[in-house]
Amino acid sequence: MSENPDQKPGRNRAAAARDVIQSVIAPQSSIWSSVLVVVLAFVTALVVSAVFIVVSDPNVIQAPDLLTALNVAWQDVSGAYGGLLTGALGDPSTIIAKLSSGDAKVAASAFYPLSETVVAAAPLVFTGLAVALGFRAGLFNIGGEGQVIAGGLAAGFVGFSVHGLTGFVELPLALLAGFLVGMLWGFIPGLLKARTGAHEVITTIMLNYVAIYLTYYFLNTTLFQRPGRTDPISKVVDSAAMLPSLAALNLRVHAGALLAVAVxxxxxxxLWRTTLGFEFRAVGANPDASRAAGIGVGRVIVVAMSLSGGLAGLAGANIILGVQYSVTPGFSSGLGFDGITVALLGRGNPVGVVAAALLFGGLRAGAVQMQAATSTPVDIVQVIEALVIMFVAAPALIRAIFRLRAVRGIGAPTVSPGWGG
Amino acid sequence: MVTDTGGIDDRSFNASAYLGEQNAKKDLGVQIKYLSSTSANDYSPNVDAFVNQKCGLIVTVGFLMGDITQTKAATNPTQKFAIVDYSYSPAINNVLGLTYQTNQDGFLGGYLAAGMSKTGAVGTFGGINIPTVTIYMDGFAAGVYYYNKQHSAKVKVLGWNPATQNGSFSGDFTSQDKGQAIANTEMQQGADVIFPVAGNVGLGAAAAVQANGKATMEWVDTDGCVSAPQYCSLFITSVNKGIAASVEAAIKAAADGSFAGGNYVGTLANGGVGLAPYHNFDSKIPSALKTELDTIKQGIIGGSISVDPKAWQSYAAA
Structure with missing residues (x-):
């Protein structure tokens, strides 16, 4: 760490500062035990969800004997999870057949499931990072939804109202607009918390509603509304503002995924290589000690919330410029809230967030295929996701189920200290 | 079939389309599958999933899926599509657009509502301000105005102004609490017949009407006594849209090879739209009113009565 507490103003508070340092740079709990808990939580969630799949099929309950019932149950579960897997990754034999067909488009279609997984994962990376960044600074940004909407609205607006620029200018401009307006949506609760102590959970939730209803308002103004339409739908963004995609190969995957990884x-x-990031983590670990050590806690809260909002805003820009190309009400479709899940599953770590987003993206993409092929309702995926989070949030339960040895510090990452924190 | 965000149990257009598929399964033995969209983001992957399954016919439901269906039909020229509530101009040869002139039976519904109102005011509201919703409201308002002309009455229409094309909307097709709030507001303003055009939101209106005790209502899209039987005692009638029959017809055509793209328009004349039976109100509706409705129906079919609210605007009560 580049920080040395003794160089901070107020040497007499060095002892308190050293506490902060200790808590921030203390060796992370073993990565592997953390990953193990997540994997086991996922497996447990799949098993529990399998029970739901089985009991929801009347054929199992009405089966004449136990053997038939077990057989039907096995077919249900293997069919559903098989569909989930092929929908997320693809079916190996089909992939090989398509790749060896010699036709570029057919070969590309082998990657359709993967493309869908990545398309679903990219915005989750942004919102997951947004929430994770907040967690690190001890802030619970529950307003990702509103920030996604605000960012998407702004990115879309630049996309369809600025004309005559090349893609090298207009696309970054639209992305920047999404980032900045998302930032604004995070800045407001940040400022309110720093100046007045208003809890960010309350203010960000309220700003979600502001964003949702502002969208309805804007989409009914001539500035936004598509000519000839009376329903709330915006104009279509210029092709110069669209994230480049593989649409020519009938794949929806677009450059937003690369941007997500870069971000x-x-x-x-x-977080781990800059002074600002150190301050985030210090404030997250112990705001009082941080203040004692001379860190401007209010400033850190405002900056962290703004950056968090900006990241969520990029998720909105990613949806509008990469997938939808026009703004409609409800385009955010819960991404902000899913970001909380992704951040928790990713243990508040950017690498973990990307992995968790890919996992959830795969579940989403696979769910469509699962229902199309086996008529298992897509909602089962929501159940799986919820159960994964429940088990991840209760590592002691998982350790008890699988009789793992308790590892010190395996609990949740630095999460918001909670009410009044 | 790919549904819009209401899902197959919206008791409205998605439910009707699904009923059409189920009937096709029963009558023709075809295999049916459906995917619900939870947001507009799902439209594309859902359609793709069925394209990949090589379905004989993909039915997309709802005006909001118009653009995506057109795009997918262009990228998959051999795949047959049918879309409920959308038509294309020019027609696309692998897409059958199914639209319905619900202003025709909406007109009958408006006339009936005006005839049954004791307070001299009737109310309507929509889900979202889109043509497939407002066409009902236009017809409804026109029917009320026409009643005013025929009977020198002054029945007011709340919740929709055909001249400005604006009125009360819940903003979606799912929030029952909003339906309850809008219906209550309209009843406070004196309306005693409520006509919600908003799918499941209408159930909220039904709860409000039931609590009111004196008001009645008309259901939309499907026969309310079948799709929402718990509120059957409140429904004077339902303003029907023959989605189920036309979806089944499209599936039948796809199955026997006679499928052709283009546009189908449901009207009173071809039975594609119409009023549902009066059920509990059969004995309460004056027979003179019923006779008038029959005459008007023939007038609309024959073209002598316009269902355009502008034609009767001057009879709108102030």
């Missing part, structure tokens, strides 16, 4: 690296660098 994840940047957040990692910010």
């Amino acid at each position: 994840a690296v940047a957040v990692y660098f910010l």
Whole structure:
């Protein structure tokens, strides 16, 4: 760490500062035990969800004998999870057949499931990072939804109202607009918390509603609304503002995925390689001690919330410029809240966030295929996700189920200290 | 079938389309599958999933899926599509657009509502301000105005102004609490017949009407006594849209090879739209009113009565 507490103003508070340092740079709990808990939580969630799949099939309950019932149950579960897997990653034999067909488009279609997984994962990376960054600074940003909407609205607006620029200018401009307006949506609760102590959970939730209803308002103004339409739908963004995609190969995957990875690296660098990131983590670990050590806690809260909002805003820009190309109400579709889940599963670590987002992206993409193939409702995926989080949040339960030895410090990452924190 | 965000149990257009598929399964033995969209983000992957499954016919449901269906039909020219509530101009040869002139039976519904109102005011509201919703409201308002003309009455229409094309909307097709709030507001303003055009939101309106005790309502899209039987005693009638029959017809055509793209328009004349039976109100509706409705129906079919609210705007009560 580049920080040395003794160089901070107020040497007499060095002892308190050293506490902060200790808590921040203390060796992380073993990565592997952390990963193990997540994997086991996932397996447990799949098993429990399998029970739901089985009991929801009347054929199992009405089966004449136990053997038939077990057989039907096995077919249900293997069919559903098989569909989930092929929908997320693809079916190996189909992939090989398509790749060896010699036709570029057919070969590309082998990657359709993967492409869908990445498309679903990219915005989750942004919102996951947004929430994780907040966690690190001890802030619970529950307003990702509103920030996604605000960011998407701004990115879309630049995309369809600025004309005559090349993609090298307009696309970054639109992304920047999404980032900045998302930042604004995070800045407000940050400022309110720093200046007045208003809890960010309350203010960010309220700003979600502001964003949702502002969208309805804007989409009914001539500035936004598509000519000839009376329903709330915006104009279509210029092709210069669209994130480049592989649409020519009938794949929806777009450059937003690369951006997501780049931003994840940047957040990692910010948190662990810069003074600002150190301050974030210090404030997250112990705001009082940080203050004693001379860190401007209010400033850190405002900056952290703004950056968190900006990251969520990028998720909105990513959806509008990469997938939808126009703004409609509800385009955020819960991404902000899913970001909380992803951040928790990723243990508040950018690498973990990317992995968790890919996992959830795969579940989402696979769910469509699962229902199309086996008529298992897509909602089962929500159940799986919820159960994964429940088990991850209760590592003691997982350790008890699998009789793992308790590892010190395996609990949740530095999460918001809670009410009044 | 890919549904819009309401899902197959919206008791409205998604439910009707699904009923059409189920009927096709029963009558023709075809295999049916459905995917619900939870947001507009799901439209594309959902359609793709069925394209990959090589379905004989993909039915997309709802005006909001118009653009995506057109795009997918262009990228998959051999795949047959049918879309409920959308038509294309020019027509696309692998897409059958199913639209319905619900202003025709909406007109009958409005006339009936005006005839049954004791307070001299009737109310309507929509889910989202889109043509497939407002066409009902236009017809409804026109029917009320026409009643005013025929009976020198002054029945007011709350919740929709055909001249400005604006009125009360819940903003979605799912929030029952909003339906309850809007219905209550309209009843406070004197309306005693409520006509919600908002799918499941209408259930909220039904709860409000039930609590009110004196008001009645008309259901939309499907026969309310079948799709929402718990509120059957409140429904004077339902303003129907023959989605189920036309979806089944499209599936049948796809199955026997006679499928052709283009546009189908449901009207009173071809039975694609119409009023549902009066059920509990059969004995309460004056027979003179019923006779008038029959005459008007023939007038609309024959073209002598316009269902355009502008034609009767001057009879709107102030």
